[in-house]
Amino acid sequence: MQQDESIINFKKSVKHVEAKQIQTKIIEACKRLYQKNMLASTDGNMSFKLSNEQILITPAGVSKAYLEPSQFAIIDQQGNTLQGNPSSEKLMHLEVYKNCADALCVVHAHPPHAMAWSMTRPSQWEQLVKTLPEVLLDVGNIPIAPFATPATKQMGQNLIPFLPQNRAIILAHHGAVTWGSCIDSAVNAMERIEHAALILTIASSLKESK
Numbered sequence: 300m301q302q303d304e305s306i307i308n309f310k311k312s313v314k315h316v317e318a319k320q321i322q323t324k325i326i327e328a329c330k331r332l333y334q335k336n337m338l339a340s341t342d343g344n345m346s347f348k349l350s351n352e353q354i355l356i357t358p359a360g361v362s363k364a365y366l367e368p369s370q371f372a373i374i375d376q377q378g379n380t381l382q383g384n385p386s387s388e389k390l391m392h393l394e395v396y397k398n399c400a401d402a403l404c405v406v407h408a409h410p411p412h413a414m415a416w417s418m419t420r421p422s423q424w425e426q427l428v429k430t431l432p433e434v435l436l437d438v439g440n441i442p443i444a445p446f447a448t449p450a451t452k453q454m455g456q457n458l459i460p461f462l463p464q465n466r467a468i469i470l471a472h473h474g475a476v477t478w479g480s481c482i483d484s485a486v487n488a489m490e491r492i493e494h495a496a497l498i499l500t501i502a503s504s505l506k507e508s509k
């Protein structure tokens with residue numbers, strides 16, 4: 300059976316049933332982010348740390364709206380592929396796990412309003428987002444990391460000054476990355492970024508039309 304084959308390599312580290320549940324939760328989370336317009340085309344990727352040796356990660360070049368269990372990849376902490384065709388942004392995920400002992404899940408998406416702020420008003424973003432109490436209570440401040448070419452090692456290295464103290468970070472001109480100690484907390488943090496950016500976008504347009 301195809302689904303069982305896809306998780307055969309991580310049976311050693313987590314119980315079979317748990318591995319299946321993790322895949323199911325990631326598939327659901329990807330659909331949720333896709334519906335919220337944060338995963339256009341084949342954008343974005345998600346990973347989950349199964350053990351110190353194995354990280355489950357979404358595949359390269361696949362729409363996350365139609366992700367299937369058999370398409371998941373597994374990598375080790377050095378980025379070697381153990382199974383499947385991992386996301387080209389795997390090095391960024393590994394940098395997060397390396398620097399954040401509590402991270403079990405990493406989410407990368409392209410939240411459009413947050414990206415627009417990073418492109419047009421980065422310094423205002425950092426000031427204004429601090430004024431939203433739900434942001435501070437939920438994820439703390441949301442800094443903007445400098446741009447790096449996607450899929451390069453530099454992309455992960457640009458995050459190092461923000462880790463582990465930040466678990467929601469905008470990648471200038473590109474997207475955002477969040478992490479958490481479970482799938483829900485990492486996905487909620489991504490939703491929080493885009494919702495905050497939407498509020499600030501509406502507030503700034505109202506201010507300008509006064």
Ligand SMILES: [Zn+2]
Nearest residue numbers: 343449473474
């Ligand atoms: Zn990206």
